[in-house]
Amino acid sequence: MNNLQLDWLKCFVATVDAGSLSGAAAEVHRSQSAVSMQIKKLEEAVGHRLLDRGPRALALTVEGQTLLGYARRMLDLESEAQSALSQEAVSGVVRMGVPDDYARRYLTPVLKRYAPRHGGVEIQLSCEQSTSLIPRVAAGDLDLVLVSRDHARRGTLLFHEPMVWVGSPQFDIWSRDPLPIAVYEATSLGRRSAMESLAQQGRAFKIVYNSSSLAGQIAAVESGLAVAALTQCSAPSHLQLLGAEHGLGPMAPMQVAVVRSTASRGSKAVDSLHRMLLSTLREGRAS
Numbered sequence: 001m002n003n004l005q006l007d008w009l010k011c012f013v014a015t016v017d018a019g020s021l022s023g024a025a026a027e028v029h030r031s032q033s034a035v036s037m038q039i040k041k042l043e044e045a046v047g048h049r050l051l052d053r054g055p056r057a058l059a060l061t062v063e064g065q066t067l068l069g070y071a072r073r074m075l076d077l078e079s080e081a082q083s084a085l086s087q088e089a090v091s092g093v094v095r096m097g098v099p100d101d102y103a104r105r106y107l108t109p110v111l112k113r114y115a116p117r118h119g120g121v122e123i124q125l126s127c128e129q130s131t132s133l134i135p136r137v138a139a140g141d142l143d144l145v146l147v148s149r150d151h152a153r154r155g156t157l158l159f160h161e162p163m164v165w166v167g168s169p170q171f172d173i174w175s176r177d178p179l180p181i182a183v184y185e186a187t188s189l190g191r192r193s194a195m196e197s198l199a200q201q202g203r204a205f206k207i208v209y210n211s212s213s214l215a216g217q218i219a220a221v222e223s224g225l226a227v228a229a230l231t232q233c234s235a236p237s238h239l240q241l242l243g244a245e246h247g248l249g250p251m252a253p254m255q256v257a258v259v260r261s262t263a264s265r266g267s268k269a270v271d272s273l274h275r276m277l278l279s280t281l282r283e284g285r286a287s
Contacts, residue, residue: 140263165229181206222239
């Protein structure tokens with residue numbers, strides 16, 4: 001096996017994240033043919049095909065999936081080494097958005113790593129629902145958002161967050177017909193996932209509580225007013241997880257992604273936090 005060059009790995013990872021050679025070419029500032037050639041060299045070096053090139057999309061082979069985690073780690077380490085040796089301190093303001101349910105579980109470990117290394121960066125945090133944050137980053141009002149993405153091409157996919165049904169163990173709300181449910185606002189992706197699941201089961205339901213607040217959803221469940229569909233990371237341990245034995249089927253998971261505004265390109269402060277989000281939260285990183 002030949003040495004793995006970082007340029008090859010950068011093109012490989014960019015292609016996986018972009019889902020296409022053309023998307024990767026824009027990301028690494030090379031031509032599409034150059035990206036294809038870099039990946040070919042990488043495949044020759046490892047002795048395996050890494051990507052299956054279908055008519056509409058690219059898919060990782062088993063060997064490609066194995067290499068992906070190591071490639072991310074190698075590129076992350078290169079970035080950290082460059083930052084550590086750089087004499088130019090990063091400073092500035094990063095305007096970031098994240099929903100309440102992702103803030104504590106996922107943003108906290110990122111900031112714990114980030115703050116000691118970049119004390120000159122001020123982070124202005126907005127906590128809102130994903131459907132409110134996405135238009136703001138698209139408009140340049142925010143620099144970075146950690147959100148449940150609304151379509152497959154939005155931002156860079158980090159991981160899939162399961163959705164769960166929850167109820168109060170003190171009330172058998174799940175047995176009622178129609179089922180009382182608490183939901184987020186009409187545009188919420190979690191609400192859509194919950195209602196699609198109930199529709200597929202043919203289970204009758206009625207909305208008895210509507211709020212954009214996670215705290216409000218939990219209060220509705222704790223009071224015995226309704227059951228709710230929450231992201232797994234936000235479901236309190238004192239609430240009961242409900243499933244097939246309660247007549248409630250599975251829901252589609254949320255695709256959690258980091259989205260960066262076009263206006264923030266060139267900001268070293270945003271660059272540094274964006275890299276930290278990717279290296280800390282992205283699936284497919286070898287442990």
